[in-house]
Amino acid sequence: MLAAPLAECPWQSLAEYGLPNVDWCEERLCALVNEPANAWSNLAFLAVALVVYAWNRRAPPGSPALRAFAPAVAAVGVCSFVYHASNVLLTQLLDFLGMYLFTVLLLALNLTRLGWLSPRRTIAATVLGSLALTAFTAAIVGTGAPIQAIVGALVVAVLATEALARRRTAERASLTAFAAGVALLGAAGVCSALDVTRAWCDPTDHVLQGHALWHVLSAGSLLAGFVHFRAFDRALTP
Numbered sequence: 206m207l208a209a210p211l212a213e214c215p216w217q218s219l220a221e222y223g224l225p226n227v228d229w230c231e232e233r234l235c236a237l238v239n240e241p242a243n244a245w246s247n248l249a250f251l252a253v254a255l256v257v258y259a260w261n262r263r264a265p266p267g268s269p270a271l272r273a274f275a276p277a278v279a280a281v282g283v284c285s286f287v288y289h290a291s292n293v294l295l296t297q298l299l300d301f302l303g304m305y306l307f308t309v310l311l312l313a314l315n316l317t318r319l320g321w322l323s324p325r326r327t328i329a330a331t332v333l334g335s336l337a338l339t340a341f342t343a344a345i346v347g348t349g350a351p352i353q354a355i356v357g358a359l360v361v362a363v364l365a366t367e368a369l370a371r372r373r374t375a376e377r378a379s380l381t382a383f384a385a386g387v388a389l390l391g392a393a394g395v396c397s398a399l400d401v402t403r404a405w406c407d408p409t410d411h412v413l414q415g416h417a418l419w420h421v422l423s424a425g426s427l428l429a430g431f432v433h434f435r436a437f438d439r440a441l442t443p
Contacts, residue, residue, distance in 0.1 A: 213235065214235040214236075214239075215235075215236065215237045215239075215291075216239070216290075216291040216292070216293055219291065219293040219295055219296070220292075220293045222293065222294060222295055223293065223294030223295070223346075223347075224292070224293060224294055225288075225292055225293070225294055225297040226294075226297070226346060226349070226352060227353070227401060228401075229243060229289075229400055229401060229414070229416045230400045230401070230403060230405075230406035230407070230408055230414055230415065230416070231243050231408060231410070231411065231414045231416070231417075232408040232409060233292055234411075237290065238289075238290040239289075239290060239291065239292055240289040240290070240292060240411075241411040241412075242410065242411050242412055242413060242414040242416075242417040243289040243414055243416050243417050243420070244285075244286050244289035244290045245286075245417075246414075246417035246418070246420040246421055247281075247282040247283075247285045247286040247289070247420050248282065248286075249282070249420055249421040249423075249424035249425075250278050250279065250281050250282025250283075250285070250420065250423075250424045250427070251278075251279055251282045251283075252424070253278050253424045253425070253427055253428045254275045254276070254278040254279035254282065255275075256428060257274050257275040257278060257428065257431050258275040260431075261274075261275065266435060266438045266441075266442075267438055267439070267441075267442035268324065268327075268438050268441035268442045268443075269324075269327070269328055269443070270310065270313065270314055270317070270324070270327040270328055270331075270441055271431075271434060271435060271438060271441060273310065273328055273331070274310075274427075274431045274434075277306050277307045277310050277331075278307065278424070278427050278431075280302075280303045280306050280307070281303040281304060281306070281307050281427070282303075282420075282424070283303070284296075284299045284300050284302055284303030284304075285300050285303055285304075285420065287299055287300075288300035294346065298339060298342060298343050298346075301338075301339055301342050301352070301355075301356070302335060302336075302339045304356050305334070305335035305338045305339060305356075305359070306331065306332075306335045307427065308356060308359040308360060308363060309330075309331045309334040309335045309338070309359065310327075310331045311363045311430060311434075312334075312359060312362050312363050312366060313327045313328075313330045313331045313334070314327065314434055314437075314441060315363060315366035315367055315369075315370050316330075316366060317440070317441055318370040318374055318376065318437055318440050318441065319366065319369060319370050319373060319374065320374075323443075324440075324441055324442060324443040325443045327441070338355065341355075342355060360390070364387070367383065374440070376436075376437055376440060378433070378436035378437065379436070380433075382429045382430075382432040382433040383429070383430070383433040385426075385429040386425075386426040386427070386428075386429030386430045386433065387426075389422050389423070389425045389426035389429060390422070390423060390426040392422050393418065393419045393420075393421075393422035393423045393426065394419070396415040396416070396418040396419050396422065397415055397416050397418075397419035398415075399415045400414060400415025400416040400419070401415075401416070
């Protein structure tokens with residue numbers, strides 16, 4: 206519950222354009238950051254982005270798409286922070302843009318490995334695909350469609366194309382990092398599901414929430430994904 210009348214709270218003018226289609230456990234404060242745990246936990250993405258950036262500086266990959274990992278991870282964190290700070294529909298769409306940028310990047314990398322996408326077009330395909338999906342999400346959100354399922358479908362597509370690339374290409378790299386990433390993402394999904402279903406829920410806890418753990422574990426999953434795809438740098442380089 207809000208601690209003050211809505212008219213006195215930040216972000217209220219944007220709330221007039223619509224509210225998110227999901228209600229996380231953490232109570233919303235009448236403050237500039239109205240879900241502290243869910244918002245500040247996005248710093249995990251920025252930490253991962255810094256690690257990836259430093260890693261790339263030490264041993265630069267040839268692939269522009271791999272160099273795009275750090276800004277893509279940072280975009281996920283920034284967009285999600287703004288969303289959980291404000292909790293309005295417009296910033297929820299920004300949050301989806303961040304998620305699309307990264308999941309579409311992973312999908313594009315696999316399509317490049319399969320030879321279905323030119324390495325020179327990987328980044329352009331990622332940006333255009335993410336913008337198109339965001340526009341589509343904005344168009345259907347008013348219908349009550351489960352828009353979170355779009356991200357789920359992209360994750361499935363990444364897993365499917367990874368398996369296909371493993372079978373159809375000569376590349377052979379350890380699956381340890383990929384498996385770790387999948388395990389972390391699975392654990393993150395469980396935490397988020399427990400949160401949204403209220404199976405694990407203390408609305409007044411602004412330090413630890415299930416959805417906040419989703420952010421932290423997902424950030425770890427993205428770092429594992431970077432380690433995995435670095436092994437295919439040569440195939441991803443124009």
